[in-house]
Amino acid sequence: MINKLVSKIKKLNAPIVVGLDPMLNYVPEHIQKKAYEEYGETLKGAAEAIWQFNKGIIDATYDLIPAVKPQIAMYEQFGIEGMEAFKKTVDYAKSKDIVVIGDIKRGDIGSTSAAYAVGHVGKVKVGNTLITPFDEDFVTVNPYLGSDGVNPFIDVCKENDKGIFVLVKTSNPSSGEFQDRLIDGRPLYEYVGEQVAKWGESHMGDEYSYVGAVVGATYPEMGKILRKIMPKTYILVPGYGAQGGKAKDLAPYFNEDGLGAIVNSSRGIIAAYKQEEYAKFGELNYADASRAAVEFMIKDITENI
Amino acid sequence: MINKLVSKIKKLNAPIVVGLDPMLNYVPEHIQKKAYEEYGETLKGAAEAIWQFNKGIIDATYDLIPAVKPQIAMYEQFGIEGMEAFKKTVDYAKSKDIVVIGDIKRGDIGSTSAAYAVGHVGKVKVGNTLITPFDEDFVTVNPYLGSDGVNPFIDVCKENDKGIFVLVKTSNPSSGEFQDRLIDGRPLYEYVGEQVAKWGESHMGDEYSYVGAVVGATYPEMGKILRKIMPKTYILVPGYGAQGGKAKDLAPYFNEDGLGAIVNSSRGIIAAYKQEEYAKFGELNYADASRAAVEFMIKDITENI
Numbered sequence: 001m002i003n004k005l006v007s008k009i010k011k012l013n014a015p016i017v018v019g020l021d022p023m024l025n026y027v028p029e030h031i032q033k034k035a036y037e038e039y040g041e042t043l044k045g046a047a048e049a050i051w052q053f054n055k056g057i058i059d060a061t062y063d064l065i066p067a068v069k070p071q072i073a074m075y076e077q078f079g080i081e082g083m084e085a086f087k088k089t090v091d092y093a094k095s096k097d098i099v100v101i102g103d104i105k106r107g108d109i110g111s112t113s114a115a116y117a118v119g120h121v122g123k124v125k126v127g128n129t130l131i132t133p134f135d136e137d138f139v140t141v142n143p144y145l146g147s148d149g150v151n152p153f154i155d156v157c158k159e160n161d162k163g164i165f166v167l168v169k170t171s172n173p174s175s176g177e178f179q180d181r182l183i184d185g186r187p188l189y190e191y192v193g194e195q196v197a198k199w200g201e202s203h204m205g206d207e208y209s210y211v212g213a214v215v216g217a218t219y220p221e222m223g224k225i226l227r228k229i230m231p232k233t234y235i236l237v238p239g240y241g242a243q244g245g246k247a248k249d250l251a252p253y254f255n256e257d258g259l260g261a262i263v264n265s266s267r268g269i270i271a272a273y274k275q276e277e278y279a280k281f282g283e284l285n286y287a288d289a290s291r292a293a294v295e296f297m298i299k300d301i302t303e304n305i
Numbered sequence: 306m307i308n309k310l311v312s313k314i315k316k317l318n319a320p321i322v323v324g325l326d327p328m329l330n331y332v333p334e335h336i337q338k339k340a341y342e343e344y345g346e347t348l349k350g351a352a353e354a355i356w357q358f359n360k361g362i363i364d365a366t367y368d369l370i371p372a373v374k375p376q377i378a379m380y381e382q383f384g385i386e387g388m389e390a391f392k393k394t395v396d397y398a399k400s401k402d403i404v405v406i407g408d409i410k411r412g413d414i415g416s417t418s419a420a421y422a423v424g425h426v427g428k429v430k431v432g433n434t435l436i437t438p439f440d441e442d443f444v445t446v447n448p449y450l451g452s453d454g455v456n457p458f459i460d461v462c463k464e465n466d467k468g469i470f471v472l473v474k475t476s477n478p479s480s481g482e483f484q485d486r487l488i489d490g491r492p493l494y495e496y497v498g499e500q501v502a503k504w505g506e507s508h509m510g511d512e513y514s515y516v517g518a519v520v521g522a523t524y525p526e527m528g529k530i531l532r533k534i535m536p537k538t539y540i541l542v543p544g545y546g547a548q549g550g551k552a553k554d555l556a557p558y559f560n561e562d563g564l565g566a567i568v569n570s571s572r573g574i575i576a577a578y579k580q581e582e583y584a585k586f587g588e589l590n591y592a593d594a595s596r597a598a599v600e601f602m603i604k605d606i607t608e609n610i
Contacts, residue, residue, distance in 0.1 A: 025414070041432035057561070073417045076430075077424035079438030083388050106449065109477035111328070112378045119382035126329070127337070127346035132383030142412065144449045144473050146482030170450050172414035176450030177500065178551055181493060183486045188493065192483060234508070300531075 001137045001163050002205035002212070002234060005099045006259060008066035015254070015305075016299045017101060017236070018061060018290075020089060021071040022050040026271040031056075044255040047081035050074070053286075057270055060287035061228045061294050065109040067099040069236075069264055074232030090136055105167065107149040107160050117156035120134065121164075138163045140214060140236070143192050147199070154203055154211060163210035166199070168192045169227060171216025171239030188257025190221065190229060203290055206258065208234045215253065216264065217245025224252035227260070235261040241268030241297070247304035263301055269293045306442045306468050306509035307517070307539060308317040310404045311564060313371035315399040319603045320559070320610075322406060322541070323366060324571025325394060327355040331576040333588040336345035336353040336361075352386035358591075359394045362575055363401060365592035366599050374541075374569055381519025381599065395441055406541065407441030410472065412454045422461035426469075443468045445519060445541070446497075448497050452504070459508050459516060468515035473497045473506070473531060476521025476544030494527065495534060506566070513539045514566065522568065532565070540566040546573030546602070552609035559610050568606055574598045 009015050024032065024046060034047045039045035058068070061081075075086035093100050106116040120139045123130040139250040141153050141164045152162050169179055169189040177191045193213060199207030209232050217221050217239035225234070235253050239245040240263045253261035272293035273286040280291035314320050329337065329351060337354045344350035361375070373394075380391035399406050411421040425444045428435040444471045446458050458469050474484055474494040486492045498518060505514030514537050520528050524546035532540070540558050544550040547570045558566040577598035578591040579581040586594035 022415070023420075036432055037425075041434035042428075043431065043436055046429070046431040052381055055340075065506055071413075071417055071420075073411070073420040073424070077420040077429050077438065079424065079429075079436075080385060080388050080392060082438070083385050084506055087385060105411070105447075106378070108378055108410055109475065112326070112376055115328075115376075115378040117380040119378070119384065119387070124351070124382050126348065126351040127347035131348055131384075133348060133382065135385070142410075142447050144472060144483060145477055146479030146484070148477040148479040167449060170414060170451055172453040174451030174453040178449060178493065178497060179451070181488045181496065183488055188483065188486060191486065195482065209430055248518075265431060281570070 001099070001161050002208050002210045003051050003199030003232070004064060006205070006208060008099060009259065010016060010264065011029055012064060012066055013302060014064060014066055015262050015301060016065060016297055017067040017069045017264045018057070018065050018269050019071060019264045020054050020057070020270065021067045021074045021266040022053050022073065022270060024049065026267070027053045028286050030284060043078045043081040046078045046213065047085040051085040051088050055092060056287040057290045058093055058098070059261040060291045062098055063098040063293050064291070064298065065098060067101055067262065069103050071103040087134060090134060097139070100136045101140070101165065102134065104139045105142050106139065107145055109145060110148050110152055113149045114152035117153045119152070121162035122156035122160050133296065136248070138212070139161040140165045140167065141234055142167050143195070150199055152245045154199060158203055158304055163212060165212040165214050165236040166196045168196060168213040169215045169222050170220055171218045171245070178187070190225065192260050193226045193229040197233055200230070200233050204232065208232055212236055214238065216259065217250060218243060221251040227255070231255065237261055237263045241265045247300040248303060251305045258305065265297055269297065306404070306466050307513050307515045310371060310539070311510070311513060314564065314567065317369060317371055318607060319369060319371055320567050320606060321599070322372040322374045322567050322569045323360070323362070323370050323574050323599065323600055324374045324376060324569045324573065325359050326571040327358050327575065328379065329354065329503060332358045333591050335589060338481055348383045348386040351383045352390040355407060356390040356393050360397060361592040362595045363398055363403070364519055365596045367401040367403055369596070369603065370403060371399045372406055372567065374406040374408050376408040376571070392439060395439060399525040404443070405441045406443040406445070406470065407439065410447050411444065412447030414450060415457055417491055418454045419457035421460065421563050422458045426458070426467035427461035427465050429577050438451045443470060443517070445470045445472065447472050448500070455504055459504060462515055468517060470517040470541040471478045471501045473501060473518040474520045474524055474527050476481050476523045476548050476550070480521065495530065498531045503540055505535070505538050509537065513537055517541055519543065522555060523548060525554040525557050532557055532560070536560065542566055542568045546570045552605040555606060556610045563610065574602065
């Protein structure tokens with residue numbers, strides 16, 4: 001699956017991923033209204049609204065983008081019905097041949113991580129039948145529990161041609177509280193990065209590993225060091241755009257082959273119609289605004305790296 | 306909710322929580338068979354089997370136990386249908402007046418953590434309607450992203466009389482890979498513990514904070530130090546029984562008032578009928594075996610702390 005992701009990035013010349021993180025206040029009035037008319041102001045109504053919103057964005061951008069990254073929290077907040085919208089979004093994106101990175105940030109001890117893994121990137125056995133529950137292509141994984149928490153994901157990925165991105169240095173302001181703590185003069189995230197590179201050796205694709213890393217765009221000087229520590233690791237870079245990361249800061253995340261990183265934008269793409277630059281599209285044409293924002297993002301990044 | 310938990314622990318003289326982590330191979334043949342006859346070897350069939358299994362255990366133990374801790378991964382592995390079984394289990398336990406600790410180990414950046422929080426321990430707004438999606442009483446939270454990832458949970462808990470348990474030192478063998486790294490001579494988990502105590506000050510119950518900690522039973526010498534660092538923090542202690550933690554090692558996790566810790570057992574209780582000591586109950590009476598295992602666990606712990 002990492003080979004497919006790399007090949008799509010090359011073909012489209014677009015090292016980007018669209019974060020499908022639909023807050024209800026991003027969803028245009030007409031979509032919400034229709035969903036509530038059909039299902040009421042219920043979890044099902046909310047789930048229908050975000051699903052229709054996502055579908056519009058996928059339809060308007062699928063030929064430009066290699067991948068989408070639905071953030072499961074934005075679905076899980078609407079309970080079971082929200083999880084159904086998540087699943088529909090995953091399936092629909094895959095039907096359009098888009099690589100799906102489930103941003104689930106799971107991580108637990110052995111057998112429990114294995115359960116998350118089969119649920120999201122594997123197959124679960126019921127009686128004598130194997131079933132694929134959520135079926136993303138990649139998921140994000142939290143490393144706090146160490147190898148016990150990560151290896152079960154890698155094992156399941158090996159069996160199913162899937163991959164993971166392990167949190168190394170996150171994009172949020174307080175990420176340094178624990179991640180930047182110095183151990184023998186070097187920050188914790190470097191040790192995590194080294195471990196990611198090591199985990200990655202056990203599941204290599206053609207050029208890059210199936211085990212990737214998450215490193216926020218908001219810390220480019222750290223990105224530079226981590227790029228060196230993890231040369232064969234694809235880096236998923238959140239924090240571009242709305243969180244303050246600039247395209248000119250992204251060069252250190254890439255290798256000299258122009259590969260090795262995929263930059264995420266969520267709000268900046270899916271709620272583009274709310275920004276001044278794209279307001280001309282109007283709320284009704286929110287998906288066209290998203291397409292224009294994708295075109296700008298690809299240009300902005302490829303010209304600056 | 307921490308007051309309710311403490312009061313139930315006192316009343317039942319039972320500082321324990323039953324981990325409802327149903328692997329399919331724990332579920333007796335007759336329950337699986339019936340579920341598959343009705344729904345086939347499908348996710349729905351699996352979900353029905355684990356729900357009926359849980360219901361039997363809750364019915365057989367609810368008068369003895371203050372709390373249950375369903376591990377969401379064991380449900381999520383069965384997709385949407387599994388999540389429905391999780392929700393049913395939460396609701397059923399609450400209908401029996403058992404405190405529910407959702408072992409979800411979520412944690413993300415600000416708005417995303419807020420979404421998990423409203424989904425699990427709060428209310429989500431749809432149009433002008435407030436809805437409670439999963440509605441556990443407590444959830445477990447991963448601290449790797451720092452305060453940004455934890456504070457949104459605390460804010461939602463304040464509004465809804467709910468609480469959290471933050472991972473500090475987990476029970477698994479590789480937990481030391483990152484958690485034990487020395488920073489100025491002290492391990493990372495101590496810094497996390499200090500932060501948990503600080504977060505906890507902002508949301509206090511009568512004697513203990515709504516912000517608890519997870520510290521594995523497998524590391525009692527660390528439990529002793531963490532107990533001192535976090536005097537007002539309830540400690541959720543996994544790892545007793547099947548993972549190797551012994552009752553005599555648990556004393557350091559408790560305060561002198563005999564409170565301050567709640568010990569989890571999952572496999573040791575819910576799959577008791579598979580152990581030699583309880584084999585006499587037979588598979589059909591698995592729930593009675595679980596009750597006997599609960600009675601033993603309460604005695605074992607209260608006599609040793």
